[in-house]
Amino acid sequence: MTGRQxxxxxxxxxxxxxxxxxxxxxxxxxxxxHQLLFLQMASEKLAKALLVAGHSSLEAITQSHAxxxxxxxxxxxxxxxxxxxxxRKSQQRxxxxxxxxxxxEIELLAPALAQRGPNPEYPWExxxxxxxxxxxxxxxxxxxxRQTPQGLQxxxxxxxxxxxxxxxxx
Amino acid sequence: xxxxxxxxxxxxxxxxxxxxxxxxxxxxxxINSDKTTEIRLLEINSMxxxxxxxxxxxxxxxxxxxxxxxxxxxxPEEWQKVLRNEIPLPEGWTLENFKVYSRxxxxx
Numbered sequence: 001m002t003g004r005q006x007x008x009x010x011x012x013x014x015x016x017x018x019x020x021x022x023x024x025x026x027x028x029x030x031x032x033x034h035q036l037l038f039l040q041m042a043s044e045k046l047a048k049a050l051l052v053a054g055h056s057s058l059e060a061i062t063q064s065h066a067x068x069x070x071x072x073x074x075x076x077x078x079x080x081x082x083x084x085x086x087x088r089k090s091q092q093r094x095x096x097x098x099x100x101x102x103x104x105e106i107e108l109l110a111p112a113l114a115q116r117g118p119n120p121e122y123p124w125e126x127x128x129x130x131x132x133x134x135x136x137x138x139x140x141x142x143x144x145x146r147q148t149p150q151g152l153q154x155x156x157x158x159x160x161x162x163x164x165x166x167x168x169x170x
Numbered sequence: 171x172x173x174x175x176x177x178x179x180x181x182x183x184x185x186x187x188x189x190x191x192x193x194x195x196x197x198x199x200x201i202n203s204d205k206t207t208e209i210r211l212l213e214i215n216s217m218x219x220x221x222x223x224x225x226x227x228x229x230x231x232x233x234x235x236x237x238x239x240x241x242x243x244x245x246p247e248e249w250q251k252v253l254r255n256e257i258p259l260p261e262g263w264t265l266e267n268f269k270v271y272s273r274x275x276x277x278x
Contacts, residue, residue: 054226054240055210055260067220073218074227074241079190079234093191104219170230 014166015045019162032142033120033134039145039158040109040120046161047071050169066109072096072103075161080168083086099154105141180237181209186276188213196246200269201259208238210263212249216235224252226260 001009024030024036049068052058061067075081076096082089111119118124120134145151161168194217201210226242229235242260251257252265253275259260259265260273 050227051225053228055228055262056224056226057244057258057261059276060223060258060260064221064223064225066219067225069219070221070243071227074243077241078229079232080252089187092189106217107219 002081004052007058008049010047011045011052012162015049016162018042018045019159031135032139033137036106036109036139036141037120040106042162043068043103043106043158044110046158046165049165051074055169065112066107068107069100072084072100075135078168084164084168092113095153099150099157101162102141102144102148102150102154173179177206177209177237180235181211182271182276184209184235184239185211185271189271189273189276194218195273198271199249200271201263201265202267203269204267208240211239211241212259213241213243213251214246214249215243216246218243218245220248222248222257224257224260224263226263236245 018038019042022035022042025035025038026099044065044067047070048061050071051061052069073096076093077089079089081087082092085092087095108114108117109119110120114124116124117141118132118134118137120139123131123133125131171185181200181203188211189195192213192215194215195213196216197214199212199214210226212233220243223242223244225241229239229241231238239265242257243266244257248257
């Protein structure tokens, strides 16, 4: 196994563990911030598991948090996905495109990208000067993920990609 | 039919397909187009989210498309930064041998 393959396995394993944690926090009485924290981490590492197979430097991959949206957009070109889901390329592309706004919201949960705004890890100050805590903040994204067709579809895809990564992407 | 011809045809049909499917695609750069073993595409899309880096994804060959393909998508502003060496290309990629495809070139 090459160094890159070892990195890929490591990212994928961690993404799967993060996804398991997300599922547990959804089922239990965990605060929404912890649910979103694990979801953001799982999605970022899923993207990086595919990225390390490309030619980007490990430095660029590990330092960037903006990987999941790229992954979702580029994945719409994947022929194995088209076959697995019996979709034409144009259908798949259109469907994935409809999921990108929510994917972007998940990506922006990373504190490095949140620009001192809502994120599931650290307190922040809003425009009125109020200091807000993730534990008490009602993240609207949670509702959009649970109650919109795009949210449910995006979560389903993340689960499928993690469970069938080797079949679909390697 | 030579191998070069095959990869050339495959790359151009892939590029054409992407222009047909993606209305916001401004241009496609076929990086190191002299390579005969894989296709490296840099897609310039005005509607993609800037990442500040060229993040490239690998697609393995299959029976339908027998060439490994590595694709990255960046904004027009990021492309200008690549040209000014402010954003590095992925490892092994260079601007020594590349072709630029516009929508007008590949669609009738």
